[in-house]
Amino acid sequence: MASTAIGIDIGGTHLRAARVSDGGEILDRVAERTVRDPEAVVARILDLIRRLDRPSVAAIGIGVPGRVDAGRGTVLSGGYVDLSQVRLAERVAAAAGRPVAIDNDGTMALVAEIAVGAAQGHESVALLTIGTGIGGAIAEGGRILRGRRAAGQLGHVTIDAGGERCACGRLGCVETVSSGTALGRHVAAAGLPAGTSADRLFALEAAGDPAARRALLAWATPLRAAIESIVAVADPDLVLLGGGLGAAAQRALALVPAAADWFCCPVEAAALGDDAGVIGAALCGLMDRVCDLHPVRAPSPREVA
Numbered sequence: 278m279a280s281t282a283i284g285i286d287i288g289g290t291h292l293r294a295a296r297v298s299d300g301g302e303i304l305d306r307v308a309e310r311t312v313r314d315p316e317a318v319v320a321r322i323l324d325l326i327r328r329l330d331r332p333s334v335a336a337i338g339i340g341v342p343g344r345v346d347a348g349r350g351t352v353l354s355g356g357y358v359d360l361s362q363v364r365l366a367e368r369v370a371a372a373a374g375r376p377v378a379i380d381n382d383g384t385m386a387l388v389a390e391i392a393v394g395a396a397q398g399h400e401s402v403a404l405l406t407i408g409t410g411i412g413g414a415i416a417e418g419g420r421i422l423r424g425r426r427a428a429g430q431l432g433h434v435t436i437d438a439g440g441e442r443c444a445c446g447r448l449g450c451v452e453t454v455s456s457g458t459a460l461g462r463h464v465a466a467a468g469l470p471a472g473t474s475a476d477r478l479f480a481l482e483a484a485g486d487p488a489a490r491r492a493l494l495a496w497a498t499p500l501r502a503a504i505e506s507i508v509a510v511a512d513p514d515l516v517l518l519g520g521g522l523g524a525a526a527q528r529a530l531a532l533v534p535a536a537a538d539w540f541c542c543p544v545e546a547a548a549l550g551d552d553a554g555v556i557g558a559a560l561c562g563l564m565d566r567v568c569d570l571h572p573v574r575a576p577s578p579r580e581v582a
């Protein structure tokens with residue numbers, strides 16, 4: 278029987294889980310609204326695992342928003358969901374009886390895009406996931422760039438040192454102005470109806486609507502600046518924009534051409550959308566060599582007792 282794994286992605290809006298084949302194919306999935314209380318998140322994850330569990334499941338992977346020490350299997354800090362105090366990997370491994378790999382959610386998404394998505398064949402890739410916040414990860418020479426512990430926090434590239442306060446405590450991170458949450462604020466500031474979709478903004482902009490253009494420029498201009506800074510640092514051969522709004526963000530960048538050719542790089546929409554997180558998490562659980570992870574092994578029954 279071929280091995281499968283359960284991948285879990287803790288997003289700002291949805292908690293997603295899927296049983297995934299070793300080839301990266303989603304076999305079964307469940308999703309629900311994300312809860313913010315860390316203990317409730319652990320309980321919901323255990324319930325989702327129970328619903329998806331089969332004898333073929335060999336491992337579990339969990340993509341976590343925030344900074345993760347993947348080598349030690351610990352969450353260092355979090356933004357909208359902070360799991361740094363709940364010993365997530367150990368508890369899930371003990372309850373599910375499977376090895377558990379955890380990593381930053383952006384890393385999980387990049388692993389999926391490299392394995393079965395838009396970054397296949399690329400060695401050096403930067404991914405920004407545009408959703409409730411902005412996640413990110415960098416692959417260099419086919420391996421995830423780790424730095425000391427948690428490199429690749431691309432949502433926290435500073436684009437305005439006097440800008441808005443970010444969840445990380447600093448000012449002017451790109452996440453504060455180019456996330457999906459920020460797009461909602463730009464729409465309101467431009468005087469457009471709440472809930473105006475990105476597709477609607479593009480249609481209005483194409484018809485000459487100045488408010489739609491203002492909102493899209495406020496969203497895409499700092500993103501362009503962040504991408505150029507990332508290219509200046511990492512010089513990837515591809516920048517991918519993923520998450521629920523990745524394709525829209527990539528389209529909006531056409532309104533903001535690169536200012537100079539020093540830091541140009543192809544920028545493409547990721548292929549897997551919101552599925553990237555669960556696919557990558559599952560693959561990391563199964564094939565830790567892909568993302569250099571060290572799964573936390575399930576303790577023996579004696580250890581549990």
Ligand SMILES: [Zn+2]
Nearest residue numbers: 433443445450
């Ligand atoms: Zn920040």
